[in-house]
Amino acid sequence: MAEMKKINVQWAINHAIAEEMRRDPSVFIIGEDVGGPGGPFGVTRGIKAEFGPERAVDTPISEGAIVGLCCGAAAAGLRPVAEIMFMNFITLAVEEFYNQGSKMRWMFGGQVKQPFVVRAMTAGGFGAGPHHSSSLEGWFASMPGMKVVMPSNAYTAKGLMKSAIRDDNPVLYVEPLSSYTIKQDIPVDEYLVPIGKAEVVTQGSDVTIVSVGRMRLEAEKAVAKLKADGINAELLDLLTVNPLPMEDIYASVKKTNRLVIIHEAKEVMGIGAEIAASVQEKLFDWLDAPVARCAAPFTHIAFQPLLEKHYLPNADKLVAKVKGLMG
Amino acid sequence: MAEMKKINVQWAINHAIAEEMRRDPSVFIIGEDVGGPGGPFGVTRGIKAEFGPERAVDTPISEGAIVGLCCGAAAAGLRPVAEIMFMNFITLAVEEFYNQGSKMRWMFGGQVKQPFVVRAMTAGGFGAGPHHSSSLEGWFASMPGMKVVMPSNAYTAKGLMKSAIRDDNPVLYVEPLSSYTIKQDIPVDEYLVPIGKAEVVTQGSDVTIVSVGRMRLEAEKAVAKLKADGINAELLDLLTVNPLPMEDIYASVKKTNRLVIIHEAKEVMGIGAEIAASVQEKLFDWLDAPVARCAAPFTHIAFQPLLEKHYLPNADKLVAKVKGLMG
Amino acid sequence: MKISKDVKIDLYTRMVRQRIFEDETTVNFASGEMPGFLHLSQGEDAVPAGVCANLSNEDAIYTTHRGHGCIIAKGAEIKPMMAELFGRIDGCCKGRAGSMHFADVKTGCMGSNGIVGEGMRIALGTAFAQKYNKTNNITVVFFGEGATGTGAFHESFNMAATLKLPLVFVCNINLYAQMTPKSVHIAVEDVAVRAAGYGAPGVTIDGNDVEKVYEEFAKAAKHARAGKGPYLLECKTYRHHGHFEGDPCNYRPEGELEEWMKKDPIVLYEKKLKKEAVLTDKEMQAIKDTARKEVIDAVAFARASAMPEVEELYKDILA
Amino acid sequence: MKISKDVKIDLYTRMVRQRIFEDETTVNFASGEMPGFLHLSQGEDAVPAGVCANLSNEDAIYTTHRGHGCIIAKGAEIKPMMAELFGRIDGCCKGRAGSMHFADVKTGCMGSNGIVGEGMRIALGTAFAQKYNKTNNITVVFFGEGATGTGAFHESFNMAATLKLPLVFVCNINLYAQMTPKSVHIAVEDVAVRAAGYGAPGVTIDGNDVEKVYEEFAKAAKHARAGKGPYLLECKTYRHHGHFEGDPCNYRPEGELEEWMKKDPIVLYEKKLKKEAVLTDKEMQAIKDTARKEVIDAVAFARASAMPEVEELYKDILA
Numbered sequence A, B: 001m002a003e004m005k006k007i008n009v010q011w012a013i014n015h016a017i018a019e020e021m022r023r024d025p026s027v028f029i030i031g032e033d034v035g036g037p038g039g040p041f042g043v044t045r046g047i048k049a050e051f052g053p054e055r056a057v058d059t060p061i062s063e064g065a066i067v068g069l070c071c072g073a074a075a076a077g078l079r080p081v082a083e084i085m086f087m088n089f090i091t092l093a094v095e096e097f098y099n100q101g102s103k104m105r106w107m108f109g110g111q112v113k114q115p116f117v118v119r120a121m122t123a124g125g126f127g128a129g130p131h132h133s134s135s136l137e138g139w140f141a142s143m144p145g146m147k148v149v150m151p152s153n154a155y156t157a158k159g160l161m162k163s164a165i166r167d168d169n170p171v172l173y174v175e176p177l178s179s180y181t182i183k184q185d186i187p188v189d190e191y192l193v194p195i196g197k198a199e200v201v202t203q204g205s206d207v208t209i210v211s212v213g214r215m216r217l218e219a220e221k222a223v224a225k226l227k228a229d230g231i232n233a234e235l236l237d238l239l240t241v242n243p244l245p246m247e248d249i250y251a252s253v254k255k256t257n258r259l260v261i262i263h264e265a266k267e268v269m270g271i272g273a274e275i276a277a278s279v280q281e282k283l284f285d286w287l288d289a290p291v292a293r294c295a296a297p298f299t300h301i302a303f304q305p306l307l308e309k310h311y312l313p314n315a316d317k318l319v320a321k322v323k324g325l326m327g
Numbered sequence C, D: 001m002k003i004s005k006d007v008k009i010d011l012y013t014r015m016v017r018q019r020i021f022e023d024e025t026t027v028n029f030a031s032g033e034m035p036g037f038l039h040l041s042q043g044e045d046a047v048p049a050g051v052c053a054n055l056s057n058e059d060a061i062y063t064t065h066r067g068h069g070c071i072i073a074k075g076a077e078i079k080p081m082m083a084e085l086f087g088r089i090d091g092c093c094k095g096r097a098g099s100m101h102f103a104d105v106k107t108g109c110m111g112s113n114g115i116v117g118e119g120m121r122i123a124l125g126t127a128f129a130q131k132y133n134k135t136n137n138i139t140v141v142f143f144g145e146g147a148t149g150t151g152a153f154h155e156s157f158n159m160a161a162t163l164k165l166p167l168v169f170v171c172n173i174n175l176y177a178q179m180t181p182k183s184v185h186i187a188v189e190d191v192a193v194r195a196a197g198y199g200a201p202g203v204t205i206d207g208n209d210v211e212k213v214y215e216e217f218a219k220a221a222k223h224a225r226a227g228k229g230p231y232l233l234e235c236k237t238y239r240h241h242g243h244f245e246g247d248p249c250n251y252r253p254e255g256e257l258e259e260w261m262k263k264d265p266i267v268l269y270e271k272k273l274k275k276e277a278v279l280t281d282k283e284m285q286a287i288k289d290t291a292r293k294e295v296i297d298a299v300a301f302a303r304a305s306a307m308p309e310v311e312e313l314y315k316d317i318l319a
């Protein structure tokens, strides 16, 4: 059996980056505070000490320029790993993802590659309020020419980061701040988690639950509760939201004939909308119930703890959604 | 009968703005080239001459600052009507819509209103290439606290613009560049087209077609073709994509039991995804076929005419989609 | 410029009220009673005081994530501010949004901001409206030296210059943006030199000297009120606390904080006021006591205020 | 600085090749054979020529929506460029993206851009890689005065300065951004003064004097290659055509174009070369004939090239 080690999500990300930097001198980190303190939460701490300031680059507060720099450096053959900090700040770099990084290879007739990773945190549950708690992966799931991954725990965080760094396309890597300190046993030896495949967390026959990012934790709790009530849920952790691993979802729904998607982002125009639309189109005759979504309501996230709690999806809400379908 | 006048889409927009500026001194226009030449396509020509440079303000190329200025001016009681030109450039003002304008009223406990309009053109069919032809309304449909309208012809262009200017919230007004010169008879007297309601263009019993923006033209053609084949389609022109007029869609689908959405934006994560997801959830037992989408593929739009044509949805593709549902 | 006794007392009072509010906040946050994310500005108190003593309620300010001081100096009521920090329904924003999203429109506090630099872009609009409506009012936007790296800084300054808007840019140099020193953000010593690139005046001053801030800002305000466009005032200061409450500050060089504590703007000003016989120790203490009572009352008010009902989440989304 | 005869001929040839390419493009666009949206740069030819004569294929350039001239001057092959404009499969970008999205990586042409200002942000990355890899190469980004209003300009210049990247900013002042005059975009006479705000050199020159451009850019390149960080070179010039082909140009004051036609950089240089006896009329004509033949051949090549199959739409999306 593989040797295992207990590690939290933050360190899993840190180790993945450090391992890849040791492996490949073209990998470097860049962003606000990433060098000295290792980012506001210390995710990249130690990197500058090990690899030097040339490979751990602190920048001014210029999100657009950070991602723009990634595009140019990647076209020139480097492999930047940038940090954008809270995902809300990515509004300032939508241009560089949408019109530049994701289109460049196609526009230029395949002349360049765009191997860069941008890290951004979703922070629901952290009480950080409307300018620091958004989940905006939906916008980036609408962009061909790039990838979006959403790890859910230390294992997937490490394996997806390593895959993201080795990928030759822009990868938006979405980190769950509220899970940073959650620990898990993960292999000591190198492993990768592939981009573009969902993980089957639990097998089940009654209903498929697709979880996105840190909502896996809530989904796992829900699965246990449902089991106690005699409902066998199959849980898929989506892991990648662009390109969406639809085949994995179809395979599961063909088995269970029911589907609920849970994500921290809003329901309206969230990933769940695209999944539901595709599944009902593809598997219309397989579905025993409508595809349901357990997601945030169409309002803003509050810093106020009670309001924030009400806003966010959780295991209980998911259980209720599932039971609504079992009818 | 009301007196009518033939007018094209461009002038309809122009007249709506001018009428509102005459009515309300707090309305002004702002943007790149909006004053002197009246924008690159002349949509606001004559406004500066009539209302003076104080109310027709040319700015530097700073999309973020233009929309930021709108937020501040609106909070101070003015009613800016800004132009962002091609919708691709709105990437540079996503921040001001997402974190600022759409949230400000809620964040500040209702202390301010945000009555501003931002005009942006979608330009599919114009051969303008990947940096000038995008349809990005989906991102803004994901934002509570603002509205998004998509006129389809001169009548709706004028009536929606007037409603948008009178609305107390940020309104993104999406103009169909490729339809600018299409003429239509519209009333000479003042009228408004309400935001948040779809227009029933043709009544039908076999299938509901929901069109978005300039795709109404293609849908109208498709309805005629289908009629010739004995299929009675009900056509709804969506007009507003945030908030989505779901009740209007539900009412129609309850009648026809079938639904196809056509839009120029990509299928993946487009407005059609949200509509399909909601309709199958709400009307699962009413649907005789899966909800279908006729939209752009998951790639980039080309300047090359053959590739652009292949990329864009049209009447023939829509007819095929509808026939696929009639089984 | 001769500063009157009344103004001196006013400047002192504004600083003291900020400081006591922030110190009390520190305590309530540390105890866990106050939720969220807090960025405090003890040590930078002279800048808001000196600036806002030149402003009326019709003048507008925009501030940052570190904005309590500015809003208090501008004259917002303290009770609703404290209730906001506690997440209560009587908060100035109904307890929804907290520290980084304060606004008090009636006193011209048009918003704090969680997005670095964005206050500058929005401030353009208030300044635009002030000019459009032919008023004599001005807008002030506060920001840190970190924010000078943003596109927002440049777009806003440039647009304010081309449109000749009555907008004063007040940059607080507190040596750090989060944990990163100023040199990472700015390749020149004084950011004020950038104003020349927009044809505007730019002045660098000691931000811990409240009278200096008062006098220099008066010039900036005069310039803006006269329709001459934007002005950049750079104030060198220091924050005593971490970037956010809980920040261990291990990026600070040994002794740096101690040096700056000696230059605490309130301590410096107390010495001066005493020397000039403007206020006695006792009088200063009275001002502090009044402020403390006000803050303590505000905490009581906040504690007594109800939590918002979940329906609040769905109100005020659209007008 | 003494400019050799070879260099002079080279500068002349670079200008002529740009001009003839653009003039031919004008004809093919007007006839309707060439699809899309075209922004041409006749009249600005001296800037790319003077700059690129200082660069090798290992140096990189970024240009704008008005970028044909830069790419030709940098040395890209003309046939694939013309085929791209015709939307053919042998185009430098396989005919997909056209005029505003040219790239020719092997000659260091890293991209035109349809989004004003964005080339600057991306250029940071190439310059970063050149430094990271410890090369002696540099990156040049061309942009217009309209682009100086963008946040991209400031973020890029500031970051290039703080990271000391080998990046030269070349600003073409052609008096207009679309239909709007320079004064709407910039509140100062010379944008070069902004460089001081980043601790970098900024120089304003006559952009219609190709030797001046050559010499001044040589200084900028030297600065950048020496690891001293960014440099701003502002070149005053004029575009003979409209903002885009089809623009009626009714925003131009009477006589303005005529004045500038007298300062046509090619005409000026021909006089100089003749006066200095570097080239005779006949020799200049021969250079033009060669260029024209090359362009005519490129048109034939483009016409003979196939239209892309629709499958092309789905290739090269992900690597």
Ligand SMILES: Cc1ncc(C[n+]2csc(CCOP(=O)(O)OP(=O)(O)O)c2C)c(N)n1
Pocket (backbone or CB within 6 Å): A032, A061, A063, A085, A089, A092, C064, C065, C066, C114, C115, C116, C117, C143, C144, C145, C146, C147, C148, C174, C176, C177, C178, C243
């Ligand atoms: C656009 C954006 N980028 C990054 C952040 C994270 N952040 C919050 S405060 C801060 C530093 C701001 O420094 P400065 O402007 O000097 O203000 P100070 O905190 O020193 O008062 C950063 C990077 C943010 N809030 N917004």
Ligand SMILES: Cc1ncc(C[n+]2csc(CCOP(=O)(O)OP(=O)(O)O)c2C)c(N)n1
Pocket (backbone or CB within 6 Å): B032, B061, B063, B085, B089, B092, D064, D065, D066, D114, D115, D116, D117, D143, D144, D145, D146, D147, D148, D174, D176, D177, D178, D243
């Ligand atoms: C971000 C963005 N905003 C607006 C436009 C529309 N636009 C295209 S060219 C142009 C003017 C550019 O002026 P300048 O930088 O001086 O370059 P020039 O055209 O004069 O060469 C504008 C506003 C755009 N392409 N991108």
Ligand SMILES: [Mg+2]
Pocket (backbone or CB within 6 Å): C144, C145, C146, C172, C173, C174, C175, C176, C177, C178
């Ligand atoms: Mg600071």
Ligand SMILES: [Mg+2]
Pocket (backbone or CB within 6 Å): D144, D145, D146, D172, D173, D174, D175, D176, D177, D178
């Ligand atoms: Mg120009």
